[in-house]
Amino acid sequence: MEWFQIPLGPLQTNCYILAQENGKCLIVDPGEESKKLIDYIQNKKLQPEAVVLTHAHFDHIGAVDQVREHYSIPVYVHEKEADWLTDPALNGSQYFMGGQHIKGKPADHFFSSEGDIAVGSFTFAVFETPGHSPGSVSLYFKDHGVAVAGDALFKGSIGRTDLPGGDHQQLLNSIHNKLLVLPEETSVLPGHGPVTTVGDEMDGNPYLNGF
Template sequence: MALRYETIPVTPFEQNATLLWCDRTLRAAIVDAGGDAQKLLGRVQANGVTVEKLLLTHGHIDHAGAAAELAKALGVPVEGPQEAERFWLDQLPQQGKMFGFAHSDPLTPDCWLADGDSVTVGDETLAVIHCPGHTPGHVVFYSAAAGLLIAGDVLFAGSIGRTDFPMGNHEALIAAIRGKLFALPDDTRVLPGHGPETTIGEERRFNPFVADPRFG
């Protein structure tokens, strides 16, 4: 597999940041750099890769809190999420105070992403899928070649993202999971924003919030 990854839990919320790299070029991206910047930089060094960009699924502090710091330190751009996420990224300082995180300045990414876009990591390409509901501009990243989905806070092992935050929408979240993510192959590995890995097939069959009744 040309696309490799390491899951790195960060922040008191144990958010799964992902170091993603192309093993041909050793060019990498950090997805959802929520905090613990030095820990993330240490794993970059340990894996011998060169970060070329930061990717964000959404703007909650535990996913985006260290993005500006790392982008500045590494001299790389931030890509994503979808532009409706401007609300949350503008609120990063307030989110930090609310949850007791280190200060994080408001963040405007170098480019917003939209459904149907793609991003590159070295020679590898990942599709951008807009999955609103947990937040309005949430996106996920999917590599068909690697059979890998970085799902942020949309889909978890046995659960789904919360929708009780401002601008959350439960119906939109369910529609995104069933209409977009469950269209992916069953053996797609899912890297959620919190907790263990799972697969699309496992969640389609057994997730109590979104399971396909045909498998009941």
């Protein structure tokens, strides 16, 4: 499996394309700039099978409907954020986008618990990693040593917890109990900024010291 990081929108939210050798791919967190994203996928000659959301804040969902409709594919999100795609107050666009509200269609499928899941031709583990938002999840591709962490864990930092539904201690618990227990060489693909590893964050992330 290959993965490609595509920063999108004014907040440079990382969208990830996870692709198999046969060209099938998943789209994780298409935050904005749908044309740029679709052109990228077309140029790579990939065939999307689904959109998967680590959470449903506005900067991670802005291109969901355009991508879903272009490829006729389903959208997955945690059930605790089932209403966020359709509600600008819940997804934050009402407060942070200068009057530009994001109000799309509901997701097609909902994560309700942790564990292995099959989405199209992909199989991966879903970890509930709340704290940044109530329905935040991380996607772990064990055979490939990759964890897509959304806005839970960044290189040298952690997700903000001052938004509605955020909880600082819950986020620290999520990181320590779900992400830092993975093999140290695991690549952590964050929602913003550069890729890191579990080992690097265990050793050098100042927000995790003294937990």
